[in-house]
Amino acid sequence: NAGVTQxxxxxxxKTGQSMTLQCAQDMxxxxxxxxxxxxxxGLRLIYYSASEGTTDKGEVxxxxxxxxxxxxxxxxxxxxxxxxxxxxxFCASSENRSNQPQHFGDxxxxxxx
Amino acid sequence: SQQGEEDPQAxxxxxxxxxxxxxxxxxxxxxxxxxxxxxxxxxxxxILIRSNEREKHSGRxxxxxxxxxxxxxxxxxxxxxxxxxxYFCATPGGFKTIFGAGTRLFVKA
Numbered sequence: 320n321a322g323v324t325q326x327x328x329x330x331x332x333k334t335g336q337s338m339t340l341q342c343a344q345d346m347x348x349x350x351x352x353x354x355x356x357x358x359x360x361g362l363r364l365i366y367y368s369a370s371e372g373t374t375d376k377g378e379v380x381x382x383x384x385x386x387x388x389x390x391x392x393x394x395x396x397x398x399x400x401x402x403x404x405x406x407x408x409f410c411a412s413s414e415n416r417s418n419q420p421q422h423f424g425d426x427x428x429x430x431x432x
Numbered sequence: 433s434q435q436g437e438e439d440p441q442a443x444x445x446x447x448x449x450x451x452x453x454x455x456x457x458x459x460x461x462x463x464x465x466x467x468x469x470x471x472x473x474x475x476x477x478x479i480l481i482r483s484n485e486r487e488k489h490s491g492r493x494x495x496x497x498x499x500x501x502x503x504x505x506x507x508x509x510x511x512x513x514x515x516x517x518x519y520f521c522a523t524p525g526g527f528k529t530i531f532g533a534g535t536r537l538f539v540k541a
């Protein structure tokens with residue numbers, strides 16, 4: 320049982336490049352989330368999807384887009400990467416509302432030069 | 433938004449000692465969660481305590497919640513080197529969950 324799987328695990332980009340971070344969960348969860356984690360700042364919510372077919376902005380959505388491809392998959396896209404987007408990105412899922420326990424992937428470490 | 437703030441920011445103890453971490457939040461909540469994060473890994477859910485509960489146990493973990501003081505504590509008893517990790521409290525914020533900045537725990541063997 321893999322839980323939440325994120326790909327890639329590491330990525331280095333140049334400023335202005337684009338890329339998509341992939342996330343898939345196999346727990347039949349309805350809700351999925353994308354966070355970024357920066358030193359000393361905890362986790363900040365970028366976007367979330369309460370259920371298949373819906374997405375909403377979180378705390379720091381600027382510079383990102385998301386797609387809830389199906390119930391299992393939730394991708395995060397950086398259209399034009401900036402050095403300020405250097406961070407560790409985590410995908411998470413929960414059965415329904417975010418007040419329930421969330422299950423996290425192991426993250427994508429993204430560096431933008 | 434409601435946010436948990438952990439205290440201390442960092443804690444270093446010897447193996448076998450107890451570790452206590454605290455979390456304070458700003459507004460009324462219906463539950464509070466604690467998570468652990470090992471270096472280089474994602475967060476792992478440890479325990480959820482509801483507003484009508486004062487204390488909850490899970491193995492060597494003991495969580496208390498004082499809604500009158502808007503605070504929670506996580507106690508790890510008889511700590512082990514494997515408990516070395518960051519610990520986060522999380523509180524509801526509308527549909528979202530708000531995570532604090534965490535307490536870094538280092539357990540020396």
